[in-house]
Amino acid sequence: MELLMSIPMLYGVLALLVLVIVSLHFTAMSAVVLVPDAARETINAVLAPTMLAMTIAAVTALIVSLGLVSAALDSHLTLRRSDEAERLRTYITALEEARSRQEKTAEDLRTALKHAAIANNAKTSFLAAMSHELRTPLNAIIGWTRMLLEGALDDNGRTHALEVIDRNAHLQARLVGDILDVSRIITGGLKLDIRPVDLVAVIGAALDAVRPAADAKRIHIRSELALDAPPTEGDANRLQQVVWNVLANAVKFTQPGGVIDIELVDTGHNHLRISVRDDGAGIDPEFLPHVFDRFRQADGSVSRQHGGLGLGLAIVRHLVELHGGRVSAESPGPGQGSCFVVELPRMTN
Numbered sequence: 001m002e003l004l005m006s007i008p009m010l011y012g013v014l015a016l017l018v019l020v021i022v023s024l025h026f027t028a029m030s031a032v033v034l035v036p037d038a039a040r041e042t043i044n045a046v047l048a049p050t051m052l053a054m055t056i057a058a059v060t061a062l063i064v065s066l067g068l069v070s071a072a073l074d075s076h077l078t079l080r081r082s083d084e085a086e087r088l089r090t091y092i093t094a095l096e097e098a099r100s101r102q103e104k105t106a107e108d109l110r111t112a113l114k115h116a117a118i119a120n121n122a123k124t125s126f127l128a129a130m131s132h133e134l135r136t137p138l139n140a141i142i143g144w145t146r147m148l149l150e151g152a153l154d155d156n157g158r159t160h161a162l163e164v165i166d167r168n169a170h171l172q173a174r175l176v177g178d179i180l181d182v183s184r185i186i187t188g189g190l191k192l193d194i195r196p197v198d199l200v201a202v203i204g205a206a207l208d209a210v211r212p213a214a215d216a217k218r219i220h221i222r223s224e225l226a227l228d229a230p231p232t233e234g235d236a237n238r239l240q241q242v243v244w245n246v247l248a249n250a251v252k253f254t255q256p257g258g259v260i261d262i263e264l265v266d267t268g269h270n271h272l273r274i275s276v277r278d279d280g281a282g283i284d285p286e287f288l289p290h291v292f293d294r295f296r297q298a299d300g301s302v303s304r305q306h307g308g309l310g311l312g313l314a315i316v317r318h319l320v321e322l323h324g325g326r327v328s329a330e331s332p333g334p335g336q337g338s339c340f341v342v343e344l345p346r347m348t349n
Contacts, residue, residue: 133175137168178311182294185318192235192322196347199264199272200225202236206243207262210251217256221247225264229272232344234323239344242319245312246276246340253338254280270346271325277339283331291329292317320344 144161147153153161184190203225214221232239250260261277283291294314313329320327324345331338 130175130179134172137172137175140168141165141172178315181315182311185315190318190322192238194233194235196231197234197236197239198231199229199239199274199344200227202240203243203262203264203274205240206247209240209244210247213248214251214260217251217254217258219251219254219256219258219260221260221262223262225262226266229264229266231347232272232323233347234344238319239323242316242342243274245316246274246342249312249340250276250278250280250338254278266346267343271343272346274342274344275339277337279337281338282334282336283329283338284334285331288329288331292327316342 141164144164148158148161181190203223207221207223211221247260247262254260258279261275263273263275263277265273265275267273292313294311317327320342325343327340327342329338329340
């Protein structure tokens with residue numbers, strides 16, 4: 001701004017210098033005309049050097065002034081170019097930031113659409129599996145009930161029919177219970193009856209519940225329980241459900257004649273650890289991070305080898321977290337077995 005203000009002043013100095021030179025010129029001419037011829041030569045001799053010096057001084061001042069004006073104009077243009085360059089850089093930076101935000105938004109949108117597609121496929125697979133899993137025991141119940149009503153069975157046949165009906169009715173009740181539990185978890189309606197819980201007793205009850213299924217497949221269950229383990233605080237029924245689900249999952253994916261190990265230890269770090277290890281089908285590394293997700297199964301097709309809705313382990317995770325614990329799974333890979341670990345806090349005094 002100071003340079004811009006000095007430009008008019010420089011032009012004024014130039015105009016004043018020109019005016020002085022012109023005035024001196026006409027003054028000298030007037031003097032020469034008005035004086036006699038005899039004195040004119042004397043005056044010219046005296047004034048000539050003075051006029052020459054003044055002319056040189058005026059020309060020098062003019063050149064210096066032109067240089068100052070040129071420098072001022074150059075500085076002004078340099079400043080303008082610098083300002084324009086800075087504004088251009090700012091504009092380019094803003095454009096690049098806007099493009100980066102747009103690309104990030106597009107990437108987030110693609111990721112969200114991908115996750116939505118995966119969730120939608122999982123929901124579709126779950127609905128298909130649920131209808132299949134509910135229909136299978138119902139068909140067995142209807143079929144054997146019809147045979148009983150028609151009197152087409154002898155005494156042994158009727159006993160077998162009642163056993164089949166009872167087993168499938170309990171299976172269907174468990175499936176419906178899992179669906180209701182997931183609904184309560186999603187809506188926050190799952191309540192716990194918190195009391196001191198003896199995990200040795202909880203594990204024993206879960207073992208009794210799964211032993212018939214294990215015996216049917218000739219699976220040997222080995223237990224190593226710390227009988228002096230301190231209690232934990234929680235809902236005994238829900239914790240039994242956790243252990244049962246993990247054990248039932250191990251039985252389902254272990255080949256006939258396999259082995260399952262369950263262990264309860266006091267870690268000494270304010271946690272009790274329950275681990276269930278099997279030598280069964282194992283877990284694919286790509287599926288391992290999703291093993292506790294709702295509605296996710298390694299094989300979600302209706303024609304899969306192992307039944308179920310894929311809700312049991314999701315319920316396990318939610319129940320364990322509601323008790324202030326954590327659950328994890330590890331597996332070397334397909335066909336190499338797996339290990340599920342549940343950690344629960346020890347009861348404080």
